[in-house]
Amino acid sequence: MSAVIRPTDKLAVADAGPLVRPLAPARIADAVSEPAWVRRTLIGVALAFLTLFLFVPLIAVFVQAFAKGVDVYWAALTESDAVSALELTLIAAGISVPLNLVFGVAAAWAIAKFDFRGKNVLLTLIDLPFSVSPVIAGLIYLLMFGLQGWWGEWLRAHDLKIVFAVPGIVLATVFVTFPFIARELIPLMQAQGQEQEEAARVLGASGWQILWRVTLPNVKWALLYGVILCNARAMGEFGAVSVVSGHIRGQTNTLPLHIEILYNDYQFAAAFAVASLLAALALVTLVLKYIVERRAKASHQEARNEH
Amino acid sequence: MSTRALLLRRHSVLPGFNLALGFSLLYLCFIVLIPLSAVFLKTFTVSWGTFVDTVTSPRVMASYRLTFGASLLAALVNAVFGLLVSWVLVRYRFPGKRLVDALVDLPFALPTAVAGIALTTLYASNGWIGKLLPFKVSYTPLGVFVALTFIGLPFVVRTVQPVLEDLQRELEEAAATLGASRLQTFAYVIFPALAPALLTGFALAFARALGEYGSVIFIAGNMPMISEITSLLIITKLEQYDYAGATSIAVVMLVAAFLLLLLINLIQAWARKRQGR
Numbered sequence: 002m003s004a005v006i007r008p009t010d011k012l013a014v015a016d017a018g019p020l021v022r023p024l025a026p027a028r029i030a031d032a033v034s035e036p037a038w039v040r041r042t043l044i045g046v047a048l049a050f051l052t053l054f055l056f057v058p059l060i061a062v063f064v065q066a067f068a069k070g071v072d073v074y075w076a077a078l079t080e081s082d083a084v085s086a087l088e089l090t091l092i093a094a095g096i097s098v099p100l101n102l103v104f105g106v107a108a109a110w111a112i113a114k115f116d117f118r119g120k121n122v123l124l125t126l127i128d129l130p131f132s133v134s135p136v137i138a139g140l141i142y143l144l145m146f147g148l149q150g151w152w153g154e155w156l157r158a159h160d161l162k163i164v165f166a167v168p169g170i171v172l173a174t175v176f177v178t179f180p181f182i183a184r185e186l187i188p189l190m191q192a193q194g195q196e197q198e199e200a201a202r203v204l205g206a207s208g209w210q211i212l213w214r215v216t217l218p219n220v221k222w223a224l225l226y227g228v229i230l231c232n233a234r235a236m237g238e239f240g241a242v243s244v245v246s247g248h249i250r251g252q253t254n255t256l257p258l259h260i261e262i263l264y265n266d267y268q269f270a271a272a273f274a275v276a277s278l279l280a281a282l283a284l285v286t287l288v289l290k291y292i293v294e295r296r297a298k299a300s301h302q303e304a305r306n307e308h
Numbered sequence: 309m310s311t312r313a314l315l316l317r318r319h320s321v322l323p324g325f326n327l328a329l330g331f332s333l334l335y336l337c338f339i340v341l342i343p344l345s346a347v348f349l350k351t352f353t354v355s356w357g358t359f360v361d362t363v364t365s366p367r368v369m370a371s372y373r374l375t376f377g378a379s380l381l382a383a384l385v386n387a388v389f390g391l392l393v394s395w396v397l398v399r400y401r402f403p404g405k406r407l408v409d410a411l412v413d414l415p416f417a418l419p420t421a422v423a424g425i426a427l428t429t430l431y432a433s434n435g436w437i438g439k440l441l442p443f444k445v446s447y448t449p450l451g452v453f454v455a456l457t458f459i460g461l462p463f464v465v466r467t468v469q470p471v472l473e474d475l476q477r478e479l480e481e482a483a484a485t486l487g488a489s490r491l492q493t494f495a496y497v498i499f500p501a502l503a504p505a506l507l508t509g510f511a512l513a514f515a516r517a518l519g520e521y522g523s524v525i526f527i528a529g530n531m532p533m534i535s536e537i538t539s540l541l542i543i544t545k546l547e548q549y550d551y552a553g554a555t556s557i558a559v560v561m562l563v564a565a566f567l568l569l570l571l572i573n574l575i576q577a578w579a580r581k582r583q584g585r
Contacts, residue, residue: 032481032484032485033477033493034490043396044396044400044402046392047389047392047395048396050393051393051408051412053437054457054458055412055458055461056411058423058426058427058430061426061429061430065426103331104332104335104336107327107328107332108328108336111329114320114322115322115325116320117325117329126336126340127336128569129344132515132568133344134539134561134565135519135521135539136519136539136558137347137561137562140542140555140558141346142343143546143551144346144347144350144551144555145343147551149549151346176339176340179339179340198322199321199322202322202323207323208322208323211323212324233417237418237419237420237421237422239419239420239521239522240522240539243521256419257419257421260422261421264425269425272425273426273429276419276421276422276425276426279419279421280422282417283417283422286417287410287411287413287417288410290417291406
């Protein structure tokens, strides 16, 4: 130790003394944190609140699902109405996620890479479905395509069914999941600017090449996260789908609607069995979110270190 | 005049603007704007007197009181506990912290119907939690509050948490140096910095609660005048083929939601202005 002390350090060493110095930072930390009992109480209250409102309900889903044994659980999942509900849920998500993905990329490209009038209005309009409640999201399609709706007569004359059929369910799902991917991409692409794309352009890349080789690789984690969120919401949507579905068993029931029917039939174990599928999907979503966030942080750090 | 001349302000070397914006606008119109305008156009077919009668009838008024009241209460509880949870997650270390942090988003990811049946079963008088309570929760207005608290939980945490993480510790050190107690530092230094985020989170949770349907209908019991939320009333009217009545109530709820959205934007603009100073 004494070898590294240079003459200029003498004053400081003499003043504080080598034994006192290491204590100083600890005192600063004390001054900007709370006593141990306060910390423990706050942690305790926060965890108690989360336990009551989050953890117990989550555990309850799985416990109730297996309350009547594995056989009942398995029967509830393999029963034909449950299978067709699962199929319809996959169809609705399988159509709405890709549609909103294309929209998200297109909207983010226009908004983040160009300057134009009315950009803020467009941003607000993209967020609009977030503030429309699910029931109203279903209602608007009923007003358009229902029997009393704008195109109701025309649709009936041509023997087409949108509401109380699969197309209505898909439309309602597209509506409620509309902003998810765009909302993830726009802020990130705005922050990244357009220098890289402009450089690619100057080097002779076409628009599609820029998109595939420059822009999308730069936003892949945000894109993936948006897709995950969009998918989770698409598979779990209840209110909007409930309005336009018509609740025809085996035909227009998605998984959440199937849960409602089972629950109202007092088939609690079966209802929770189907619910456990969606709860598992929610947990997978959270795990993927966690991974994506860590990757995004890591690549952010990398980009920083390169500079 | 092409869209380019009309809309583009600054010249750019990048291609695809017309295609990207054109597709986005078209998609936005077909999926969101045209269907949403149907609600307002449908209301115009209703006379003003009928509209007012529908949206102020006693049963509808009772549903507003329940919906707005329970939403407000749930958002307030979430503001308090959300602040506490984000504080604990940012400032303290405890075992399982990462797991807890990840699970806070559960109400975003868990389908509302699943949350609804889980909470109903738990808070029923023979349920795990309901058994321990001396009063009824499921099938009462209190149940509505429980469901809305669950739904709104992540909003405050996720808006306050990043602001708290970015807060400069030097400010707190300075406050301590000047002789402020920890509580004073919190009240005069930390809390004012968090206030805009807290308000935003509160408003977001409130807005989300106003429109919530899936989790509430299971636990509410849905008795007219007592535990019937406005969203359910819209569905009831639809099932009676009273599309005009359903649409009238929907317009009231939409206007409330848009006003809240405006308020949230104003809060955020105010926060940005304060930060800029």
